[in-house]
């Protein structure tokens with residue numbers, strides 16, 4: 001081809017591309033300086049970029065509402081191939097830009113931000129169970145094996161996965177408390193709830209993944225195929241690839257759930273009963289959690305639908321006398337035929353537990369309404385304008401051997417200084433259900449507690465809650481409590497090194513291999529993002 005023809009073609013394609021971008025984003029949105037202009041030569045990519053202020057604003061904030069960072073553009077892929085094309089482009093570009101998958105932005109510390117880069121709105125792939133994005137395979141090779149699974153797009157929310165699988169009488173077995181989170185988002189972290197003591201976190205219940213790595217390559221991986229990438233991605237904080245499909249283990253869905261809440265006034269007794277209920281010799285319940293009810297959090301809209309007004313009055317009375325009380329929450333799954341059996345067994349079991357006499361409350365619900373139990377609370381909070389508040393949440397995994405010290409220093413100490421609003425979850429889970437090959441980091445002890453301080457700030461501001469969080473971490477460090485943060489957030493690489501401990505070198509090695517230009521999920525703040533280009537190092 002002669003050079004003038006080539007030039008002509010170039011001009012035409014630039015013209016087309018700029019026309020395209022103008023019609024798409026409106027005249028008021030100039031091309032962002034942090035994105036290479038030659039992206040305009042790729043209309044297949046450029047046509048799916050949004051530069052309008054609304055799209056940018058949405059991608060600049062998250063559930064935490066603690067910080068903001070604007071991307072240069074938001075990308076709305078219509079297929080995983082689009083995502084691959086975008087990543088490949090950035091990787092090959094002399095001016096690479098950061099890329100963050102955004103599930104539903106339910107992070108609280110900007111983990112799904114891409115300052116000056118591109119946020120991929122995963123929802124565009126087919127949110128809400130979009131056509132062909134959730135496929136259930138009911139596979140029972142013989143009588144003794146049950147290996148059904150669901151293939152779900154990484155952008156799918158767990159609530160939609162649940163609906164689709166229930167239609168076939170099946171369901172995933174490990175959950176989060178709240179289901180309006182995406183498959184890719186929770187699998188990048190862990191995905192924990194009261195079922196984890198039996199089945200492990202959600203990341204321990206995945207057979208296979210489709211991942212787009214930091215070079216733009218699409219890789220199908222599992223324990224047997226590209227296993228290194230598979231293990232790295234699960235719990236990998238979005239650092240090694242974008243999950244576009246996950247194959248998740250299913251079990252036959254139970255029909256109903258008998259759900260109990262038991263009130264304690266003594267932390268040690270509460271914790272001992274919880275530990276009993278998760279011990280393998282005592283596997284009666286399918287779900288075990290618990291929470292702290294501080295005097296002022298008892299009438300919290302998150303929790304009240306379970307109790308009658310009269311129950312709540314009695315519980316509040318108990319709380320007023322004791323300051324802080326504890327609520328053990330546990331559930332048995334069953335099919336309707338076995339109902340009377342459940343009653344008998346449950347009664348026997350309750351007799352062996354040490355809650356305050358007369359303070360056992362029982363509920364009976366469908367499996368769906370049990371798993372989706374937080375949704376009513378969300379709607380209530382939304383209607384009161386209490387959902388979109390700052391959420392300086394702190395989630396810690398605390399070794400069982402130190403949980404009483406933690407109670408003394410934190411629950412009975414630091415937390416009593418301020419009145420704040422929101423649930424405080426405390427429940428034990430078991431290390432042997434976590435696959436040690438995955439990226440997620442947990443304490444080095446057989447049993448550890450998940451402690452979720454899910455507090456909302458009030459109009460007075462949230463800084464005092466951040467001070468409180470800092471005090472809690474400092475207290476643990478000083479007391480030598482070897483906790484790990486869940487949904488971690490750190491600002492220096494030194495802290496990340498400490499978080500990963502002996503797993504750090506492997507984490508860095510995987511990063512160099514699968515995302516060598518550190519394009520992906522820069523909001524985690526683990527590796528310097530490409531705007532601050534420098535070769536990756538261990539420091």
Ligand SMILES: Cc1cc2nc3c(=O)[nH]c(=O)nc-3n(C[C@H](O)[C@H](O)[C@H](O)COP(=O)(O)OP(=O)(O)OC[C@H]3O[C@@H](n4cnc5c(N)ncnc54)[C@H](O)[C@@H]3O)c2cc1C
Pocket residue numbers: 063100101102103104105106107108111112113122154155175176177178181182183184185186188189190191192193237238241242243244487521523524
């Ligand atoms: C009300 C509420 C309740 C919660 N309850 C629980 C709970 O019970 N248990 C629990 O474990 N967690 C819980 N979480 C935390 C939740 O797991 C995290 O917020 C998680 O990040 C999922 O949110 P998301 O899907 O919106 O992901 P985002 O916040 O959008 O993304 C999280 C991180 O993952 C990356 N990412 C997103 N999608 C992908 C993908 N497809 N591939 C690769 N990386 C990706 C992002 O870049 C970002 O770094 C809760 C959060 C909220 C707000």
Ligand SMILES: *[C@@H]1O[C@H](CO)[C@@H](O)[C@H](O)[C@H]1NC(C)=O
Pocket residue numbers: 132133134135151152153245
């Ligand atoms: C579901 O199946 C359809 C048809 O085979 C396929 O095109 C689609 O990619 C599948 N989706 C997932 C998420 O595996």
Ligand SMILES: *[C@@H]1O[C@H](CO)[C@@H](O)[C@H](O)[C@H]1NC(C)=O
Pocket residue numbers: 417418419460464
């Ligand atoms: C929280 O407690 C600290 C220490 O007691 C106090 O100084 C501060 O004013 C309190 N803040 C709020 C918002 O209650």
